[in-house]
Amino acid sequence: VPASTTGQESPRKRRARGSISAEEILQGAYDLVSEASLDALSMPRLAQRLGVGVTSIYWYYRSKDDLLDALAGRAMSEFVEEFTVPDDLSWDDHIRAFFHNYRRLFLEDATWSDLIALRASYTSDSRRLAARRIDRMLQILVSAGFPAEVAMSAYQSLSMFTEGSIAMARGAAARGRAGSAETGTPSDPELQVLPLLARPHPWSWGEDEDFAFGLENAIRGLRALLAQLSADGSGAA
């Protein structure tokens, strides 16, 4: 018995051949995640939002995983484009600006940085753009007197540090819901130096300050290394 008079529960007409596109699907997925969350993205929900049969999506993306990869690429592009570092900074100020911005950008938008963290898929465009930024930092370090391999390792290890800092900050934020029975303070008499350690979440404290400390300390280490290298280079008297 097909309903004919009132348009209630209209069963959605078949769409024309060229009426969907990979881009439209990707945009729909992006909007859906933006408005709701990553968990809210399911193939049926996305299809319904687009006014399309569920299976139609599979003509453009072989699987949900495929779609998520494309989505991560798109999000990554946005991050890369938003990311800037001022010109004409000394090498240490450049490092400071670079990694503070990096961290801030990812912490600002939890949803998308989660997706990126799990996939890390660059578009070739955004990869090239990111590479240019990194190359600029490497140039500055090399100009300051660091050998190229050292500059590269410095960048890499500072990335590790920043990524870890982001992950820990996000983890600490997610753990707002404290586990029921675990909130009591043990107050272990063996802990001698810092009673801080006896508290329930001792090592998720002062994320920002600890990140700043670690970054400054790394810069201090690099400065010492630079002095050491130039001392070696000018002959040991």
Add this chain to the structure above:
Amino acid sequence: VPASTTGQESPRKRRARGSISAEEILQGAYDLVSEASLDALSMPRLAQRLGVGVTSIYWYYRSKDDLLDALAGRAMSEFVEEFTVPDDLSWDDHIRAFFHNYRRLFLEDATWSDLIALRASYTSDSRRLAARRIDRMLQILVSAGFPAEVAMSAYQSLSMFTEGSIAMARGAAARGRAGSAETGTPSDPELQVLPLLARPHPWSWGEDEDFAFGLENAIRGLRALLAQLSADGSGAA
């Protein structure tokens, strides 16, 4: 028509009242994940393995999330117990041993460290044990002349660094499957310093070396800070 003669597809008798326990379920889940993977852990599969009705699990764990928390706690306990640092090391050797061991332990067992990374749930026992290890390191740093707050921040930032290094190493490993169209080398003429950067996966290279570099650099930074602090303390001539 109930099958009576041959025991084919025996429908599993109802189990007695005290025959299951939270511990048995947890152990079953642990074994299942160990033998297969984290993805293989579903409530039906676990129930079947235990010879229990699916819903029986829900009497002991309110949800799968609950069960995963308990599982993460158990895995964390094992990590904490396996983790040791030799006695009588200088402060920098202690740091080196501590974080190299930390990293190695997590990289050795991808399955469990994934689970822990997403949950980070300590048992109160393992928290106390971990706190004792950390406290020992802080004591050593304080003995070496670092103020307690500096020692704490040093520990925290080195943890961030190590966590990030673990995450990046695991991400690089997971990305063995290279994305189809993205493998070509762009060879951007703007890249001046390092042609390394034009390669497909430039910043997932030499994980171990970069970690070692970053750790040494942090230690160098701490050494410089220590010298600076003691110089300030003994009066500026």
Add this chain to the structure above:
DNA sequence: ACCTGAACACCGTTCAAGT
């Protein structure tokens, strides 16, 4: 108090069509 199957509301994906 403990254990249970049936049932619900979802998934992602395949297939055999329709146009």
Add this chain to the structure above:
DNA sequence: ACCTGAACACCGTTCAAGT
């Protein structure tokens, strides 16, 4: 070439019982 619904094999979880 593109779009589709029906169907499959799974999920996690709830409920109303059984003992």
